[in-house]
Every structure is written in structure tokens, then in C-alpha cells.
Amino acid sequence: MTRRRAMIVVVVMLALAPTFALAEPPEQLYMLNCWGCHRPHGEGIPGTAPPLRDAADFLRVKGGREYLISVPGVSQSALNNADTAAVMNWILKSFSTDRLPADFKPYTADEIAQARTHHLMDIKKARAELVGEMVEQKIRPPEK
Numbered sequence: 001m002t003r004r005r006a007m008i009v010v011v012v013m014l015a016l017a018p019t020f021a022l023a024e025p026p027e028q029l030y031m032l033n034c035w036g037c038h039r040p041h042g043e044g045i046p047g048t049a050p051p052l053r054d055a056a057d058f059l060r061v062k063g064g065r066e067y068l069i070s071v072p073g074v075s076q077s078a079l080n081n082a083d084t085a086a087v088m089n090w091i092l093k094s095f096s097t098d099r100l101p102a103d104f105k106p107y108t109a110d111e112i113a114q115a116r117t118h119h120l121m122d123i124k125k126a127r128a129e130l131v132g133e134m135v136e137q138k139i140r141p142p143e144k
Contacts, residue, residue: 026090029083042095056096057140059104061133067126069107069115081109
């Protein structure tokens with residue numbers, strides 16, 4: 001390899017190094033992007049941000065999977081699609097692993113990209129309908 005070619009390779013590698021070094025684990029992305037509203041253990045803030053504990057229950061009702069990634073905090077997140085999918089999968093596995101359906105398929109970057117093309121118009125109504133379905137199917141007890 002010529003000296004010039006070796007220098008080009010080194011420059012390219014150095015230019016790409018920060019890209020690889022910036023990759024953060026999903027739990028850190030959660031801390032930096034979600035923790036403020038949903039709190040450290042997914043407990044949420046009443047009246048502001050719903051709890052993420054037992055979020056896997058939404059995967060058990062029709063439309064629930066789509067709902068989880070269509071809420072503004074997810075669909076309008078500054079994270080890229082792959083990081084958003086990683087954080088969503090981490091949330092489900094960390095805060096409701098015992099409630100994940102046996103056939104759970106992790107979210108993908110493509111699925112997040114698709115969800116970002118439409119927005120929920122009435123988030124509270126959509127959530128209430130899904131929770132009502134969970135109560136009806138005895139997935140969750142009625143909320144107090």
C-alpha cells in the first residue's frame with residue numbers, strides 16, 4: 001500500500017470513528033430522552049406522562065402495538081428509527097418483561113419509520129379505548 005493510500009485509509013477511519021463511538025445503549029438513550037417524563041423506572045407522572053410499566057399489555061390488544069409507537073414522544077422523537085426501536089424494545093423488556101406476549105416480535109427501524117408517517121389526533125381517547133379493551137379482556141383491572 002502506498003503511503004498516500006495508507007494516509008487516506010487512516011483519515012477515513014478517523015472520520016468514521018466518532019460515528020461508531022457515539023452509539024449508545026438503549027438504557028442510556030432512555031435516560032437521555034424519556035426519563036424526564038416517564039421517570040427512572042417507567043412510573044410516569046400522573047396527568048403528564050403515563051407509566052411505562054406493563055406497557056406490554058398494549059401488545060395484547062388490536063391497535064396497541066401501533067399505539068405505542070405513534071404517541072408523540074416516540075413518533076416525534078429526535079432519535080433515529082433504529083435507536084427508537086431499540087429504546088422501545090428495551091422499555092418493553094425492562095418494564096414489563098413478564099407481560100410480553102409469547103409471540104412478541106421486537107420493533108424494527110422500518111416499523112418506526114412507518115409510524116412516523118401518521119400521528120394520533122386524540123391520544124387520550126386512543127389510550128382510553130385500548131385500556132378499556134384490556135379491561136374487557138381481563139388483561140388489566142379497571143383503572144381507579
